Amino acid sequence: MTPEKDLREQLATCTRILAMQGLIGLFGHVSVYQPETKTIFVTPGSGSDKPHFQADDMIPIHLDGKPLDGETLPPVEWPIHTALHGARTDALAVAHLHTPYATLFSIARREFHPVTLQGTIFGEGVPLYKEAHLVTTPQRGDNLLKTIGDHRAVLMRGHGIVVAGKSLAEVLFASMILEDDTKKTMQALTLGPIDHFSAEECRGFNAEIDFERRSRRAWEFFMRLESTWDRQGGTGKIELFP
Amino acid sequence: MTPEKDLREQLATCTRILAMQGLIGLFGHVSVYQPETKTIFVTPGSGSDKPHFQADDMIPIHLDGKPLDGETLPPVEWPIHTALHGARTDALAVAHLHTPYATLFSIARREFHPVTLQGTIFGEGVPLYKEAHLVTTPQRGDNLLKTIGDHRAVLMRGHGIVVAGKSLAEVLFASMILEDDTKKTMQALTLGPIDHFSAEECRGFNAEIDFERRSRRAWEFFMRLESTWDRQGGTGKIELFP
Amino acid sequence: MTPEKDLREQLATCTRILAMQGLIGLFGHVSVYQPETKTIFVTPGSGSDKPHFQADDMIPIHLDGKPLDGETLPPVEWPIHTALHGARTDALAVAHLHTPYATLFSIARREFHPVTLQGTIFGEGVPLYKEAHLVTTPQRGDNLLKTIGDHRAVLMRGHGIVVAGKSLAEVLFASMILEDDTKKTMQALTLGPIDHFSAEECRGFNAEIDFERRSRRAWEFFMRLESTWDRQGGTGKIELFP
Amino acid sequence: MTPEKDLREQLATCTRILAMQGLIGLFGHVSVYQPETKTIFVTPGSGSDKPHFQADDMIPIHLDGKPLDGETLPPVEWPIHTALHGARTDALAVAHLHTPYATLFSIARREFHPVTLQGTIFGEGVPLYKEAHLVTTPQRGDNLLKTIGDHRAVLMRGHGIVVAGKSLAEVLFASMILEDDTKKTMQALTLGPIDHFSAEECRGFNAEIDFERRSRRAWEFFMRLESTWDRQGGTGKIELFP
Numbered sequence: 001m002t003p004e005k006d007l008r009e010q011l012a013t014c015t016r017i018l019a020m021q022g023l024i025g026l027f028g029h030v031s032v033y034q035p036e037t038k039t040i041f042v043t044p045g046s047g048s049d050k051p052h053f054q055a056d057d058m059i060p061i062h063l064d065g066k067p068l069d070g071e072t073l074p075p076v077e078w079p080i081h082t083a084l085h086g087a088r089t090d091a092l093a094v095a096h097l098h099t100p101y102a103t104l105f106s107i108a109r110r111e112f113h114p115v116t117l118q119g120t121i122f123g124e125g126v127p128l129y130k131e132a133h134l135v136t137t138p139q140r141g142d143n144l145l146k147t148i149g150d151h152r153a154v155l156m157r158g159h160g161i162v163v164a165g166k167s168l169a170e171v172l173f174a175s176m177i178l179e180d181d182t183k184k185t186m187q188a189l190t191l192g193p194i195d196h197f198s199a200e201e202c203r204g205f206n207a208e209i210d211f212e213r214r215s216r217r218a219w220e221f222f223m224r225l226e227s228t229w230d231r232q233g234g235t236g237k238i239e240l241f242p
Numbered sequence: 243m244t245p246e247k248d249l250r251e252q253l254a255t256c257t258r259i260l261a262m263q264g265l266i267g268l269f270g271h272v273s274v275y276q277p278e279t280k281t282i283f284v285t286p287g288s289g290s291d292k293p294h295f296q297a298d299d300m301i302p303i304h305l306d307g308k309p310l311d312g313e314t315l316p317p318v319e320w321p322i323h324t325a326l327h328g329a330r331t332d333a334l335a336v337a338h339l340h341t342p343y344a345t346l347f348s349i350a351r352r353e354f355h356p357v358t359l360q361g362t363i364f365g366e367g368v369p370l371y372k373e374a375h376l377v378t379t380p381q382r383g384d385n386l387l388k389t390i391g392d393h394r395a396v397l398m399r400g401h402g403i404v405v406a407g408k409s410l411a412e413v414l415f416a417s418m419i420l421e422d423d424t425k426k427t428m429q430a431l432t433l434g435p436i437d438h439f440s441a442e443e444c445r446g447f448n449a450e451i452d453f454e455r456r457s458r459r460a461w462e463f464f465m466r467l468e469s470t471w472d473r474q475g476g477t478g479k480i481e482l483f484p
Numbered sequence: 485m486t487p488e489k490d491l492r493e494q495l496a497t498c499t500r501i502l503a504m505q506g507l508i509g510l511f512g513h514v515s516v517y518q519p520e521t522k523t524i525f526v527t528p529g530s531g532s533d534k535p536h537f538q539a540d541d542m543i544p545i546h547l548d549g550k551p552l553d554g555e556t557l558p559p560v561e562w563p564i565h566t567a568l569h570g571a572r573t574d575a576l577a578v579a580h581l582h583t584p585y586a587t588l589f590s591i592a593r594r595e596f597h598p599v600t601l602q603g604t605i606f607g608e609g610v611p612l613y614k615e616a617h618l619v620t621t622p623q624r625g626d627n628l629l630k631t632i633g634d635h636r637a638v639l640m641r642g643h644g645i646v647v648a649g650k651s652l653a654e655v656l657f658a659s660m661i662l663e664d665d666t667k668k669t670m671q672a673l674t675l676g677p678i679d680h681f682s683a684e685e686c687r688g689f690n691a692e693i694d695f696e697r698r699s700r701r702a703w704e705f706f707m708r709l710e711s712t713w714d715r716q717g718g719t720g721k722i723e724l725f726p
Numbered sequence: 727m728t729p730e731k732d733l734r735e736q737l738a739t740c741t742r743i744l745a746m747q748g749l750i751g752l753f754g755h756v757s758v759y760q761p762e763t764k765t766i767f768v769t770p771g772s773g774s775d776k777p778h779f780q781a782d783d784m785i786p787i788h789l790d791g792k793p794l795d796g797e798t799l800p801p802v803e804w805p806i807h808t809a810l811h812g813a814r815t816d817a818l819a820v821a822h823l824h825t826p827y828a829t830l831f832s833i834a835r836r837e838f839h840p841v842t843l844q845g846t847i848f849g850e851g852v853p854l855y856k857e858a859h860l861v862t863t864p865q866r867g868d869n870l871l872k873t874i875g876d877h878r879a880v881l882m883r884g885h886g887i888v889v890a891g892k893s894l895a896e897v898l899f900a901s902m903i904l905e906d907d908t909k910k911t912m913q914a915l916t917l918g919p920i921d922h923f924s925a926e927e928c929r930g931f932n933a934e935i936d937f938e939r940r941s942r943r944a945w946e947f948f949m950r951l952e953s954t955w956d957r958q959g960g961t962g963k964i965e966l967f968p
Contacts, residue, residue, distance in 0.1 A: 026463055047459030049466060107357045107426060108433035115833045116884045117858065132359065132443040133450060158358045158439060184833060186432045187826075190912045191834035197884060201858040208859060217773030221752055224775060228957075231470075268705055289701030291708060342671075349599045349668060350675035374601065374685040375692060400600045400681060428674045510947055531943030533950060584913075591841045591910060592917035616843065616927040617934060642842045642923060670916045
């Protein structure tokens with residue numbers, strides 16, 4: 001069992017990296033699950049100071065969203081986390097992000113297909129949750145769960161994304177990959193018609209690649225970078241959604 | 243009655259945040275109204291050093307644009323502020339901004355429709371003021387007032403935007419939302435045809451959300467961020483319009 | 485007569501501001517003319533350290549491109565400067581820039597028309613110099629002069645721009661305006677068909693505006709900003725062309 | 727024979743500059759060849775800290791990819807480097823990069839043609855390597871070699887680019903030029919149909935330009951800039967691919 005202390009540290013670190021990379025904005029949140037105790041650790045909600053998160057700021061909640069201490073409320077969209085952690089054993093980490101580029105696929109009618117080799121981890125597609133609301137009730141959480149199915153990620157219409165994975169390192173890496181792939185799709189389309197990788201090509205590429213190992217490498221790289229970050233994005237220009 | 247001291251502090255803070263976020267440029271200005279004394283506090287005009295504004299720099303004027311001290315002139319487009327503060331009780335704060343993305347909707351013929359959940363606060367649309375001049379006379383101010391009607395914001399052709407609200411926090415938050423929504427519209431269109439939220443969906447979403455509370459959260463977050471800003475946007479690259 | 489010392493100071497300052505704003509890149513150059521002595525002061529050529537330019541680095545040359553000291557060579561495209569300073573009394577300052585956005589109009593077939601109120605100073609259009617070479621001879625300089633005619637600026641195909649003006653402040657301000665207007669044109673086109681200001685609207689707007697005064701305001705603002713610039717664009721990411 | 731010490735220094739410097747400019751990301755690598763000893767010096771692989779590379783970090787390998795010390799493994803895509811260094815006498819330096827803009831031409835179906843004067847060094851075109859895998863075997867390296875032929879660069883589908891040159895300075899400069907040209911192509915297309923330089927115009931321009939000399943100038947400029955870089959891209963926002 002991964003000790004609570006480590007889960008809290010990793011969650012705070014992951015969220016600071018997401019803030020540094022401009023992927024979480026003011027209203028995103030991330031969680032990690034301790035299945036042995038059925039406890040979810042989740043970051044504080046809107047307005048909290050993500051670039052300065054520490055292990056102690058993380059909020060432990062039960063699978064029904066109730067805080068363990070009976071007091072400290074999780075983000076209002078906590079049902080995203082409880083639904084996924086409760087139902088999918090491969091969803092030990094969950095991020096709800098408002099990334100600048102992946103979110104565009106929740107606005108445009110174009111279906112997502114990977115255009116980069118790294119993006120082939122999303123070769124099975126990224127479904128769209130269409131409802132025009134925040135996921136603030138367990139029923140909405142269940143609907144989201146039905147939409148994501150066993151995919152790595154789901155788009156939320158005009159809103160953002162949810163990415164699930166076996167570890168925070170995988171969720172961080174997969175979020176960056178989805179962001180990069182959607183950004184490149186958008187930019188390449190300015191050049192005219194584009195190609196994407198076929199399902200077969202996606203499977204072929206992933207059979208050769210150790211995704212977990214690459215996730216850990218990315219995690220170590222960004223952890224090192226984050227350790228000397230000036231906490232302001234340098235420019236002071238942290239975006240809202242972003 | 244909100245004391246003058248507080249209004250001045252808030253106005254300077256709001257403008258520094260807008261400068262930090264790259265939303266005001268060299269020629270924008272912001273105001274706040276004290277209805278009990280019919281006094282408008284407005285930021286100094288073109289060329290002034292927005293990243294370093296302090297409470298003492300704010301200029302008090304009457305509803306006819308005359309400076310209270312008889313000397314310190316407000317920005318030449320003061321009739322924007324006097325028109326709105328004088329006529330709309332829900333316009334206690336007014337920002338005239340040259341934001342990079344919202345301004346594009348004053349150039350393209352495309353009508354604005356919200357594509358993000360946050361953007362649904364602009365579900366009633368954002369009208370366009372078409373005249374090719376600066377709003378430098380009370381008559382032009384009245385025309386602008388007719389165009390904006392009871393909307394939250396108005397586009398000014400090839401120029402910028404005006405956003406009105408019940409507080410500076412609301413105006414700041416709404417300006418950021420409009421900027422984000424128009425930016426995402428532009429980018430998503432690169433992917434092909436897009437969807438937007440219907441009037442009904444906008445009303446449904448806003449019925450669930452406490453806009454004022456979220457505005458205050460955003461205000462507190464950016465105030466904290468601004469307090470350690472290096473005053474230069476890090477890169478020193480402050481844009482003109484911007 | 486403006487003293488040499490002042491011209492040198494202003495030229496170095498102007499170029500540092502252009503470097504800070506990412507408008508000059510590795511290969512651009514700027515000049516200012518002292519008509520009483522028929523002397524041109526020009527910035528050093530490719531590879532020179534623009535963010536650190538000082539008055540002493542400026543190179544004085546004659547109208548035939550020969551250095552006054554017989555030794556220190558000007559940039560290879562000096563005929564741009566000698567042609568304009570020698571022929572146009574309203575071209576006391578000349579900048580050859582590789583700006584990111586205006587340069588796009590030298591690649592696309594679309595004709596330039598101002599889409600912003602500020603851009604109306606270019607209401608008479610911006611012609612295109614089509615030759616696929618650097619302007620390294622007096623004859624090429626003369627051809628460029630014929631192309632620019634009495635316009636404020638000329639586009640150089642797949643290369644950059646030249647902007648002329650009565651002072652360095654005007655050239656700086658006009659360059660920023662052209663950059664902003666072309667950037668907004670490009671971005672607004674992503675939204676669909678766009679409008680531009682008619683020749684009549686351009687004249688009407690400019691009749692109301694004191695361009696010189698606004699240029700001085702912009703100059704003072706950016707001079708103040710530049711004085712505390714970290715000389716690296718913060719990110720260290722100075723672009724080549726840029 | 728260029729001493730090993732100098733090759734190591736230059737390779738580390740070149741890679742730090744590429745990191746500073748956002749052209750290499752987490753997974754790129756660069757090499758330089760010492761033909762007299764048939765030794766390749768290559769940068770460490772994925773996850774390594776490129777902004778802090780020093781001469782001692784460089785890995786010497788044989789033309790068959792075996793490390794000289796028998797221990798320190800090169801990046802998994804070492805066959806890119808061995809194939810090119812072994813076969814082309816004009817490929818003394820080789821960079822495998824994941825640049826933001828050039829990579830788009832490996833996704834879109836549009837063929838590359840130079841739109842800038844500098845870009846005319848790629849007047850002979852940039853071929854596309856179509857396979858959906860990493861170049862991890864000598865056979866794949868040979869296929870890549872066949873695709874690049876005697877061109878300066880090759881696009882790798884949904885992946886990145888390889889640039890070869892007579893020196894690290896040339897490879898650095900050529901990479902920046904290709905990046906700039908592809909970026910401007912993409913942006914200019916937003917304005918509508920565009921023009922590019924004909925093969926004849928490319929030859930004419932290059933006959934007048936000393937590419938090596940310009941490469942050295944760029945090298946000196948960026949080396950100076952890099953020497954005071956804050957190692958974080960200022961914003962801490964180093965991208966993954968990037």
